[in-house]
Amino acid sequence: MAPRANWKGFLRLSLVTCPVALYPATSDSEKISFNQLNRQTGHRIKYLKVDANTGDEVPNEDIVKGYQLEKDQFIEVTKEELEEIALESTRTIEIDEFVDRSDIDPRYLIRPYYVRPDGKVGHDAFAVIRETIREMDKVAIGRVVLTNREHIIALEPMDKGLVGTLLRYPYEVRSEQEYFDEIQDVKVTKDMLDLARHIVNQKAGRFDPEKFEDHYETALVDLINQKRAGKTIRPKERPKGENVVDLMQALRKSVGIAAAEAKIETKAAPKKTAKKPRKAAAGQKEMLMPIAGKKPVKETAAKKPAAGRQRKSA
Template sequence: MPRPIWSGAISFGLVTIPIKVVPATENHNISFRQVHLEDMGRVRYRKVCELDGKQLSDNEIVKGYEVAKDQLVAVTDEDLAEIPLPTAKAIEIVAFVPAGSIDPVRIGDSYYLEGDGQVAAKPYKLLRQALERSSKVAVAKFALRGRERLGLLRVKGDALVLHSMHWPDEIRSPASLAPPAVEIEDSEVDGAIALMDAMGEEDISHYTDHYREALEELIAAKAQGKQPAPVAEAQEPGGQVVDLMAALNASVAQARESRGEGEHATVHEMPKPKKTAKKAAKKTPAKKTAAKKTAAGSTAGSTAKKATPKKTADRRKPRAS
């Protein structure tokens, strides 16, 4: 487990729970350095003042805020430290809400909360069991890395987890992104649900980052002076779907086949969208015409069959003489 990045307490009414904050996730991205291709020398960035051209050290640099064009106000670390921040050393629970009421778009980084010492054991367990029994989550305010944040406190196994959340005014509205109004048949929705059932899983822990794995193989090959193995080209995404029901049926069959159900899988054809009265009326005369053609064809076929024995008899007469 990584080292704690913050320590303080959970403020739960008049109850205080000493805790340590530990990152719940880790980054497995592969990092690159910029180099000069000709001689593989490192490319470095230097902090230089644009007025006098002097290279500066970190202790000579402070934050600046542009209040007007070409007018900056310097803000030092001491200035920031003196700003009153009630949540500087406490995760202050401000409300309890149903778990399903939190929009996942608002959730950011995740942290495990570790009880700090024996004194934290009982109130820590009390809060965890209360959250479990009520099926609620806690909304809290806390300070981390120089700013106050909104957080979501929930239970994971035997531990408490803190998710940082975006403030309400930080979430953009998706209203302008909605597609134009279209009509969807119930049979199409049923087909989509059938596909969801065919693709359903209880455990997704087997999924891995194929891009990172391929990148590691590329780096290993180049480090040994070898050419990386050729990579198969990705298939181009399909064009516009003309028959949505056919695409859903094919997707269900493909999903079941990929899960090893194979021939034992029974893919029931999904009901086609209901036809309107106008369409049905237009197609009725066509069926009658087809029936007449079939009847005429059957009569012609019967006449041909009756004529066949006569032709055969006529051919056999010369052989008999």
């Protein structure tokens, strides 16, 4: 089942309007998460909303927003007052302009959403807007209100829908100068650049996210399975960094390593099969806790996942 829409309203290009819905394009729900426990009892920690001065718990209906002017002095703002300043972008994404994708600094990107028509009407208008953006090879820039704040949104066609990426405002992006000013000016020789280019050429490829494994997530699965099996966890020796004394020597050595790795990858490249991997049951972490109502998995089932295997959800 698709997740619930984060926003519903209208997409408008001049006089062309259609109802649309925004859905989160990414999710962290499949990552392993931890609860905080009381070490003495093993019980979960519960957070309460309490008055900072009296220590009394405050019910949700008595909690209002407040802007701090100075210590212990706040301006209260009610939900009704916030609704009074509702902007047009609360219900409508108005396309203001079209820009080249290369014009958008990566630092301004926040998170992506899938945009699709909402309901059975407006598909024609949606298709006109989508195909216009695609034909012009541009990115449409508009505004939308999410979580009570107005955001810039960049719209791009993807298949039959649109991807809308929220963008930061200039005041939210830190200047690079305070970080880069102290970097020393170093003259890089042609020989060094030639060796470095050679390494790059040997490692050149196309970005394929399926090739990458979340090694930390895999290590967490292994850790939890070992603890379930009652095994003793022993700390591993951390690798020690080596000081680079001769940069040219390090580059030459890297060229040889890159060439060897490229040769190994070419030989070991597995053939793709049409068989699809089995999906895990909804809400279950692969190789972790058993599905509710079933008997616990035996210790032999707690195996370390194979390198490169992707954990999927239903």
